[in-house]
Amino acid sequence: MKKFDVLPGFKLTLGCTLFYLGLIVLIPLAATFGKTASLSWEQFWHAVASPAALAAFRLSFGVSFFAALVNLVFGLLVAWVLVRYQFWGRRLMDALVDLPFALPTAVAGISLAAVYAQNGWVGRWFAPFGIKISYTSLGIFVALTFIGLPFVVRTVQPVLEEFDVEIEEAAATLGANRWKTFWRVILPMVMPALLTGFALAFARALGEYGSVVFISSNIPMKSQIVPLLIMNKLNQFDYAGATALAVVMLVISFLFLFAINYLQWRSSRHRAQP
């Protein structure tokens, strides 16, 4: 007997979904791996392990990591303040956290470059100490912090909002003061969300181009991030080199994607309890 579903359109919608997905996402991505497969090992290695490339990887990973770390700490702070406290401008602050999501990266790039330049509104406070922000790694750090800002905040906020008051009350009745309650009870329970936010911010920062390209001096071997290196290779029609680098970045991105999904699965397991 033919089985049919009460709700129609399964085949149609699934088919369309797979078709569109394949067309826009999968086939082009496959092209990258296909192209790389046509390279010899030497070509691949040359592109990926050249001194310029290695310097770029070191820079990208290093600065992205620190930017994500700063966002981890301050993102938690911002989320805490937004969820737990009432103060004038709270709602405005809450909405503003989304700015990095909504603002085009080029706009962020030129603006950050200007503000943190030696004569910029913020940069001028650091100039007397000999600290240069724009056009140095520090500037890249600022841009990547900007770009990753909402990730930790928005991942942690729902967890804090849903946090059971009674757990904190229980800790209080057992003799823990606020600091101990935070350190031993709240923080461990928020940790999966924090790690997820960190991973998201890190992954985003790794691939970022627009906001970095304006604030960095983009000198090869010194201040060139991997996306910019790829862009340069494309401009020089070195498709092989660009693709090789892209494949490495893609593999790393996919690893991050799996790690993030795993972390979210773990954190939802923790939450699925009375």
Next chain:
Amino acid sequence: MQAPSTFHAPRHVRRCGPTTEPLFVRWLLIAAALVFLGLFLVVPLVAVFVGAFAKGAGHYFHTLSDPMTVSAIKLTLLTAAIVVPLNCVFGVVAAWAIAKFDFPFKNILTTLIDLPFSVSPVIAGLIYVLVFGAQGWFGPWLIAHNIRIIYAVPGIVLATLFVTFPFVARELIPLMQAQGRTEEEAARVLGASGWQTFWRVTLPNIKWGLLYGVILCNARAMGEFGAVSVVSGHIQGVTDTMPLHIEVLYQGYDSAGAFAVASLLAFLALVTIALKAWVEGKGAALHPPGEKIST
């Protein structure tokens, strides 16, 4: 499993007592948060608008009415007008398939849909060059038929489609999953056709999530820089979008001009944020706090 969406329900105020910190600690933390956000968000935002008028209002309007700027604005709007509806429809279709039915490997499908989010914009542009560029898979065929995709508008549209691909879908999928099938099943039992069920039952339930996804999709579509930069060829007047035009002006040392164009996009960003906050309020009214909307 999805990367978390940015939609969240509003919070409750904590009562005072054993679960709040002493007053000075609270103010300290609030101050620290404000300084952090001020440094990274507020100051750069304000700088855009101030920088735009650095050479006076005359220069500002002169830049905006310049034919190159106008064509950049037109191209940006055209791209958004194509990309947003396409990804909107896709998002609804994908969410319907995933949320209302059970089939194996659903998780893999959702992860695949999320893929463009984790790909660097430059790589997003690169992959289309590899497919449609002169040396790409379809390169020779396209040249033979005199179709230009890379370094032309179609390439820009495609690259933008890629980067904005998941926005609507990842808002709708968790939302529709949380809502389940029961209302649609009830409608079917009462005799509604597939279309009627969708229009009269599903669509009203998802309208705020849909609007939300569309707003974000639009913001990204108009603001995309890296991917478009790779595929566009920077042909002024033809393949320059607004973000690319900002770069052109900035590299040309017309920073006031660059900020002028940037101010339009920054204004759009503020509208996006405001709409987002408004929709969130509406969505929360439909889904009372306690009911999770997104993963």
Next chain:
Amino acid sequence: MSVEVRNITKKFGKFAALDDVSLKINSGELIALLGPSGSGKTTLLRIIAGLEFPDNAGAQVLFYGEDVTGAPAHKRRAGFAFQHYALFRHLDVFENIAFGLRVRPFLTRPRESEIRERVEKLLKLVQLESLAKRFPSQISGGQRQRVALARALAVEPRVLLLDEPFGALDAKVRKDLRQWLRQLHREIHVTTLFVTHDQEEALEVADRVAILRGGRIEQIGTPAEIYDHPATRFVHDFLGNVNSFAAPRTVGEQSVSSTAFVRPHDIRVVRELAGEATLKARVKRCNAVGPVANLELERLDTGEPFTVQLSKEQFRELRPQPGEEVFVELQNVKIFPDDYSI
């Protein structure tokens, strides 16, 4: 020596949760706070724990003579068990119980070996030794509540406060845990105060029961006292099953509308007219399933419905039929004036 609260008033907006409540709990006693929702019982418990604070300046909370009215919760040493357990999900059972000992300030913190010893003793007391390494998500509701109790007891509290401890559990588990709590209390003799809306639980477990209503204590006494000698109409109606009949009285010149209350088991059913105090009634329904038989009857003079509870033996002797007319004799009738609504 006692735990005492004096003149506690607490308002939430306009709603008065507690209105000048005073209560004294003797050392080692197990007192139940019983009452309908909104009667203020949980609020009182939370005020004693330090999770809420009274509104009025004259209010006092005293633990064995020490005034803890203004002390924060983490300084009071009052053990608290929540209705939904509030166990720490990221810690296993052992660490949950040890928590209160681990967060002690450095100087008063016991050594690791002592912590281990105490936790193991408590695990034995609550009969959960085998579950020490499990996490809250891996144990049942009844087990979670026992862990919550062990956790509260670990800090050697001066008073134990239980907020509807069995409210979230199935009926059978509830019954078992009731007995268990009674037994536990016999063993450790901590002054205990527990809140419930289940009167069976209160009457079965507690040494004394305080009935709260609208933020005030209506009556306080042993279970037998309040059941057999209810002081107010509300208490009589609230506890156990009760029949009510309109009973207008004349007090001096005025007629005061009142209600007469009779328990279903204080009514005798006979076939012949016996004395003065019998009424005629018609049997509407008989339900003899279970340990007792319940009859639904209707008074022939006023038409008011009422129920009678008979033992199985009495039922077999009488063999009442639906539709039959019988005589009923009311005993232990209490009459209260109608000056408040239930």
